Amino acid sequence: MPVLNHNLQHLFTIAQKPERLAIGLMSGTSLDGLDIALCRFSGHGMATKFQLLEFTTVPYQNDFKADIHQLFAKKTVDLEKLCLLNAYIGSFHAQLILKMLKQWNVAPASVDFIASHGQTIYHAPQRLHGLAGYPNATLQIGDGDHIAVKTGILTISDFRQKHIAAGGEGAPLALYGDVIFGSQSGENRILLNIGGIANLTWLPGNGNTNQIICCDTGPGNTLIDAACRKYFDKPYDEDSKIALSGTVNDNLLQALLADPFFKAKAPKTTGPELFSLDYLAKAQQQSGTIEIPPQDIVATLSAFTVQSIVSFVNDNGMQSAQRILISGGGAKNRFIVDRLTKALAPAIISNTDYLGIDPDAKEAILFALLGNEALVGEPLIIGNNPAVLMGKFSFAG
Ligand SMILES: Nc1ncnc2c1ncn2[C@@H]1O[C@H](COP(=O)(O)OP(=O)(O)OP(=O)(O)O)[C@@H](O)[C@H]1O
Numbered sequence: 001m002p003v004l005n006h007n008l009q010h011l012f013t014i015a016q017k018p019e020r021l022a023i024g025l026m027s028g029t030s031l032d033g034l035d036i037a038l039c040r041f042s043g044h045g046m047a048t049k050f051q052l053l054e055f056t057t058v059p060y061q062n063d064f065k066a067d068i069h070q071l072f073a074k075k076t077v078d079l080e081k082l083c084l085l086n087a088y089i090g091s092f093h094a095q096l097i098l099k100m101l102k103q104w105n106v107a108p109a110s111v112d113f114i115a116s117h118g119q120t121i122y123h124a125p126q127r128l129h130g131l132a133g134y135p136n137a138t139l140q141i142g143d144g145d146h147i148a149v150k151t152g153i154l155t156i157s158d159f160r161q162k163h164i165a166a167g168g169e170g171a172p173l174a175l176y177g178d179v180i181f182g183s184q185s186g187e188n189r190i191l192l193n194i195g196g197i198a199n200l201t202w203l204p205g206n207g208n209t210n211q212i213i214c215c216d217t218g219p220g221n222t223l224i225d226a227a228c229r230k231y232f233d234k235p236y237d238e239d240s241k242i243a244l245s246g247t248v249n250d251n252l253l254q255a256l257l258a259d260p261f262f263k264a265k266a267p268k269t270t271g272p273e274l275f276s277l278d279y280l281a282k283a284q285q286q287s288g289t290i291e292i293p294p295q296d297i298v299a300t301l302s303a304f305t306v307q308s309i310v311s312f313v314n315d316n317g318m319q320s321a322q323r324i325l326i327s328g329g330g331a332k333n334r335f336i337v338d339r340l341t342k343a344l345a346p347a348i349i350s351n352t353d354y355l356g357i358d359p360d361a362k363e364a365i366l367f368a369l370l371g372n373e374a375l376v377g378e379p380l381i382i383g384n385n386p387a388v389l390m391g392k393f394s395f396a397g
């Protein structure tokens with residue numbers, strides 16, 4: 001009788017454990033660093049129990065960022081560079097994991113699995129590429145085999161392709177975590193992540209899963225960061241000091257809000273492929289605001305993030321939200337949070353600490369959760385969203 005090879009036996013053993021120790025990895029569109037979350041899971045689906053044991057963001061060095069920027073959101077790239085970085089990012093992420101495990105005094109052999117998002121370098125829903133006959137598409141690099149072999153830990157990666165194969169756009173996958181961690185009977189909630197791109201999940205308190213919406217709303221910090229790099233030689237607008245020193249230019253704001261993305265029906269996704277400095281330049285040209293001071297540009301881009309979120313909430317009948325829980329780096333942007341609080345009152349706005357989830361760690365925890373689901377879960381049926389288990393398995397040996 002054929003026997004399972006050692007990899008499949010290992011998989012079987014992990015899946016049968018009452019608890020699993022997992023590492024979730026997220027490297028987002030802001031390219032600020034690698035988020036590493038060490039979590040313990042038991043159960044699956046709506047009965048998932050999790051504990052965040054350790055979390056860190058390992059900042060990327062400038063030369064690494066520059067390497068990725070050669071590919072990031074670019075229509076034309078050096079194919080050799082793409083090939084090299086796919087392997088390099090996998091090995092590099094493995095090195096960072098081993099370094100952090102050592103620091104945390106955790107033996108790699110005690111970790112059951114790593115769930116790795118990889119680095120998105122291009123996100124192309126049909127709405128963006130507009131090419132007849134081609135599907136929604138997205139590309140994350142940093143191959144899981146390199147992580148598995150270098151760390152010796154089973155690695156689950158490349159979560160977004162299955163979502164597309166099953167009819168989605170490959171994002172936002174936040175849906176599957178937000179429903180599990182954020183739902184509260186009797187309270188209408190919005191979980192809002194403001195990373196490079198902003199996305200939200202609407203969780204109605206009536207428990208009707210057909211009414212749940214999860215969608216990108218537009219830019220989060222991506223344009224603000226790009227303007228800070230260009231005009232102030234700063235990676236981002238720390239504590240929104242620049243935005244608070246500027247004035248919102250209403251003509252520019254209206255031009256920024258004019259893209260058909262904002263009229264398209266949910267669910268929809270986007271990325272820095274659309275919301276780039278070219279997008280800003282076009283809006284400035286159309287609104288005759290090329291000469292406005294850089295701090296006004298940053299203030300207006302910050303107001304753009306706020307307004308696109310507020311319009312999405314209002315256009316999709318979510319005004320009855322009672323609680324809004326923010327995560328992502330944008331939760332630290334006072335300009336954005338203060339304006340959202342005013343515009344979305346009387347909803348109570350705080351961050352995902354309310355759920356016991358560190359707002360910076362939320363997306364890394366999400367991928368750990370998706371890895372746990374890939375091992376022991378069942379597809380979650382949430383309205384018309386793809387009901388699939390995502391992720392590809394890479395074995396260490
Ligand atoms: N103190 C702060 N003040 C203002 N903005 C901040 C602060 N700290 C972080 N940010 C913003 O948050 C960004 C990083 O956010 P985050 O790590 O959530 O993004 P990401 O995960 O890369 O994005 P995405 O979720 O789109 O993939 C920074 O680039 C910066 O714009």
Ligand SMILES: CC(=O)N[C@H]1[C@@H]2OC[C@@H](O2)[C@@H](O)[C@@H]1O[C@H](C)C(=O)O
Nearest residue numbers: 120123171172173174195197199363
């Ligand atoms: C293609 C891609 O990497 N998309 C990211 C990005 O960052 C925020 C937003 O755009 C979201 O759609 C998604 O990430 C999160 C983790 C998600 O899928 O929910």
